[in-house]
Amino acid sequence: MSRKILILPGDGIGPEITREARRVLEACRDEGLDIALDEAPVGGAAIDESGVPLAPETLEKAKAADAILLGAVGGPKWDAMEDISKRPEKGLLALRKELGLFGNLRPALLYPQLVEASSLKPDVVSGLDIMIVRELTGGIYFGQPRGRDTHEDGTRYGYNTYVYDEHEIRRIGRVAFEMAQKRKKRLCSVDKANVLEVTMLWRDIMNELAPEYPDVELSHMYVDNAAMQLVRAPKQFDVIVTGNMFGDILSDAAAMLTGSIGMLPSASLNESGQGMYEPCHGSAPDIAGQGLANPLATILSIAMMLRYSLNAPAHADRIERAVGEVLDRNLRTADIAYPGTEQVSTEAMGEAVVAAF
Ligand code: ATP
Ligand code: MG
Numbered sequence: 001m002s003r004k005i006l007i008l009p010g011d012g013i014g015p016e017i018t019r020e021a022r023r024v025l026e027a028c029r030d031e032g033l034d035i036a037l038d039e040a041p042v043g044g045a046a047i048d049e050s051g052v053p054l055a056p057e058t059l060e061k062a063k064a065a066d067a068i069l070l071g072a073v074g075g076p077k078w079d080a081m082e083d084i085s086k087r088p089e090k091g092l093l094a095l096r097k098e099l100g101l102f103g104n105l106r107p108a109l110l111y112p113q114l115v116e117a118s119s120l121k122p123d124v125v126s127g128l129d130i131m132i133v134r135e136l137t138g139g140i141y142f143g144q145p146r147g148r149d150t151h152e153d154g155t156r157y158g159y160n161t162y163v164y165d166e167h168e169i170r171r172i173g174r175v176a177f178e179m180a181q182k183r184k185k186r187l188c189s190v191d192k193a194n195v196l197e198v199t200m201l202w203r204d205i206m207n208e209l210a211p212e213y214p215d216v217e218l219s220h221m222y223v224d225n226a227a228m229q230l231v232r233a234p235k236q237f238d239v240i241v242t243g244n245m246f247g248d249i250l251s252d253a254a255a256m257l258t259g260s261i262g263m264l265p266s267a268s269l270n271e272s273g274q275g276m277y278e279p280c281h282g283s284a285p286d287i288a289g290q291g292l293a294n295p296l297a298t299i300l301s302i303a304m305m306l307r308y309s310l311n312a313p314a315h316a317d318r319i320e321r322a323v324g325e326v327l328d329r330n331l332r333t334a335d336i337a338y339p340g341t342e343q344v345s346t347e348a349m350g351e352a353v354v355a356a357f
Contacts, residue, residue, distance in 0.1 A: 002036040003310050006065040008058070011044040011078075011088060012283025013293035013346075014071025020295035020350025021069060021302050027357045028306070028315045035310070038065075042095075043073025043088035043283075047081075053091030059098055067309040068095070068276040069301065072283035096136060101268035101276055102168070103175045104136040104247065105304070108234075108254035108264070113327035117259030117336050120231070125257050130237045131183065132254060133176040134247025136268055138168045141244050162198050164243065169205040171271065176241035177213040186238035188219045190226045190246055202243065223250070230254055255280055262294030262335040265301035267308055275309040277301040287334075291345035294333040296323055299353055322356035 007022060009015040022037065029035055040058040041049050049055075053073070062068055073088040081087055095101075110118060110128040118125045143161030150156050173189075180187040189206040191199035203220055210218045221229070223246045229236060230253055242250060255264050264280040279297030287293055300323060306316040331352050332341040344352070 002034045003066040004036050004038065004064060005305070006061050006068045007037060007039045008042040008062075008068060008070045009039065009045070010042050010071040010073040010283065011075045012072055012285045012288040014043075014045075014073070014283055016289070016291070016293050016346050017279065017295040017298040018069060018071040020346060020353070021298040023350050023354050024299050024302050024319060024357065025069075027354045028302075028312070028319075031315070031318075031357075033306075033310075033312055033315055042070065042091045044075055044078045046091060047078060047086065047088065052086060053088050054094045059094070062095060062099065062276075066274060067305045069298070069305065070095075070276055070278040071298065072279065072281065074283050075285040075288075095276060096268060099274065099276065100137065100270040102135060102137040102271075103172055103269040104134040105175075105179070105267040105269070105308070106132045106134060106247075106251040106254070106264070106280060107266075107304075108132065108251070108258050110258045111263070111324065111327055113324070113330075114259045114263065114336055116338060119256050119259075120234075124232075125234065128234055128257055130234065130254055131179055131239045132247060132251045133172065133179060133239060133241045134251060135164075135168065135172040135243050136247075137244075138164055139244035162196065162245075164198050164202060166201065166205055169202050170209065173206050173209045173241060175269070176239055177209060177216050177218075180216045180239040181213060184238040185216050186219070187216050188221055188226070188237055188240050190221050190223050190240055190242040190250065192223050192246075193220070194222060199243070206241070226250060227253060230257070251280070260294065260335045262297055262333065263300070264297050265304050267301070267304045269308060273309055275305065277305040277309075291347060292334045293346045294335050295346050295350050296333075296353075299323065299350070318357055319353070322353045325356040326352045 009018040108130045115122045140162040143163040146160045148158040193200045193203045261281040269275045303316040303319040306312040330341045337343040
């Protein structure tokens with residue numbers, strides 16, 4: 001039976017970049033991958049069409065799909081909306097929650113052809129290949145109680161709750177240990193166990209899991225030191241596992257080591273291996289519709305989809321090899337172009353990857 005893939009182009013550059021990624025999926029289909037493609041609006045595009053950022057029938061399609069490809073949502077057109085429950089971004093949060101996508105994989109891989117685009121010195125970053133595993137549905141972003149209020153004396157205050165249950169820590173821990181087993185077998189768990197009780201529990205659970213993965217070398221690091229080490233000597237890391245907030249911050253920092261946000265894919269997985277795949281960047285309204293967007297983050301997200309949800313690692317390898325070949329030929333979208341390279345449009349980049357596939 002065909003595996004179902006739902007494409008949600010979204011807003012801004014979303015439609016342009018998912019169009020190129022779709023071509024790559026079609027190339028995989030031509031080469032024997034048994035997939036069925038469907039498309040639906042999400043975010044601002046869905047608000048314009050149906051009044052809500054995630055229509056019930058789109059959610060049903062998402063639940064029935066083996067994997068979802070998301071472009072990006074949001075933009076200035078919808079930023080002024082009074083009712084924040086109907087903002088484009090809510091469509092994305094609802095998808096994550098409804099599908100239980102707790103495991104966020106964000107690789108930071110520097111292609112050798114792009115060493116000059118990194119913000120660090122070549123010897124510090126060349127060969128960089130880190131996988132950040134971030135817990136996505138718990139922690140301080142979701143903990144209750146939360147709010148803003150005013151004391152009787154008129155002083156204002158705000159509060160959030162940083163909470164993790166042991167089963168939430170254990171399931172993200174397992175994702176990270178298994179990832180490390182498939183890579184260089186080094187796992188660094190990042191916490192703030194010297195200050196926060198919830199992360200003391202985090203550290204305990206990681207230590208409890210370790211004997212089940214004797215081939216993986218587990219280490220621990222405080223988040224402040226991890227931020228420093230990522231910039232000082234990032235190649236010491238293989239897999240990093242951390243909570244929602246620390247992962248949000250560290251993965252953005254790691255992204256800059258690789259040169260352009262236009263190169264970075266991501267995956268969000270649930271317990272049954274179903275996943276949503278999307279570029280790390282946003283909808284980039286400043287460049288939408290001009291053929292300037294880099295489609296490679298989205299195309300590389302397809303490679304992650306084939307590897308993690310569709311069990312087609314050979315096709316995933318071919319996509320990654322095709323991207324490398326296109327970079328070898330010095331083809332560059334504007335964000336990664338520099339003197340001596342050839343600047344091409346979003347569409348031309350997508351076509352070049354398909355041709356190299
Ligand atoms: P969001 O809140 O949705 O994450 P954002 O405001 O943080 O969005 P992005 O939309 O990711 O930011 O854009 C940040 C900058 O990076 C913009 O200048 C944008 O043009 C650029 N950018 C983002 N994605 C790409 C891409 N695929 N190709 C080229 N440039 C990009
Ligand atoms: Mg952003």
